[in-house]
Amino acid sequence: MSGENTVREIGHDEFDPKGTLVLILIYFVILSIMWVFMYFVEFLGNDLSVIA
Amino acid sequence: MNIHNYEKIWLVLAMVMIIGFISTVVYGATAVGIEMISDEPDTIDSTALDEDDRFSEPRVEKVGDNEYEAYVIAQQFIFRPDPITVPANSTVTFYVTSPDVIHGFEVVGTNANTMVIPGEVSQLTVEFNEPGEYGILCNEYCGGGHHTMEGKLIVQPEDEFEQGGNDE
Numbered sequence: 001m002s003g004e005n006t007v008r009e010i011g012h013d014e015f016d017p018k019g020t021l022v023l024i025l026i027y028f029v030i031l032s033i034m035w036v037f038m039y040f041v042e043f044l045g046n047d048l049s050v051i052a
Numbered sequence: 053m054n055i056h057n058y059e060k061i062w063l064v065l066a067m068v069m070i071i072g073f074i075s076t077v078v079y080g081a082t083a084v085g086i087e088m089i090s091d092e093p094d095t096i097d098s099t100a101l102d103e104d105d106r107f108s109e110p111r112v113e114k115v116g117d118n119e120y121e122a123y124v125i126a127q128q129f130i131f132r133p134d135p136i137t138v139p140a141n142s143t144v145t146f147y148v149t150s151p152d153v154i155h156g157f158e159v160v161g162t163n164a165n166t167m168v169i170p171g172e173v174s175q176l177t178v179e180f181n182e183p184g185e186y187g188i189l190c191n192e193y194c195g196g197g198h199h200t201m202e203g204k205l206i207v208q209p210e211d212e213f214e215q216g217g218n219d220e
Binding site: 012013015016017020021024025028031032035039040043044046047048049050051052 | 054056057058061062065069072073076077080084085086087088089090143145159161162163164176177178179180181186
């Protein structure tokens with residue numbers, strides 16, 4: 001992989017994709033909030049639920 | 053296998069999330085008591101509904117303290133009875149069937165919603181607390197008049213509710 005233009009080589013564990021991690025965490029937070037809203041507010045809060 | 057630490061984080065989070073989804077649904081089914089539409093009632097001869105005790109005369113019937121049963125026929129392109137009248141603060145079990153094609157029975161804006169299949173009786177129990185009015189509509193395409201197929205569900209204050217207000 002090392003070519004003439006390689007400035008610095010790092011190993012597998014030295015590369016930390018912080019931006020990707022932050023994006024994924026934000027995505028997880030959005031999913032959790034949306035799930036709570038959808039299930040507890042929109043579904044359980046929607047009267048006339050089938051109970052039997 | 054070499055898994056990066058960050059990857060471990062989001063793999064674990066994804067698992068936690070799946071467990072969270074499953075446990076909320078389990079919570080709804082057990083603690084809150086949300087049920088699926090029952091397929092327990094026996095099948096029925098869809099060509100002879102008028103010979104059936106329940107459906108020869110679609111109606112709301114009192115079966116206990118604050119407990120009612122509503123026998124409803126969904127057919128091209130009406131619901132019978134219309135309106136369906138029930139009292140507030142009651143538990144009502146709907147039995148819905150069809151003499152012709154597949155229909156839908158949806159109390160608009162609520163979770164009370166089922167498919168109505170000829171030969172089958174859809175059973176759903178719901179609780180009515182406040183007086184009010186709901187629309188009912190068919191949400192399965194059932195023919196040329198499908199878009200006009202609607203009904204009304206009236207929840208009357210307890211003291212105004214007359215037993216047999218439908219056709220009796």
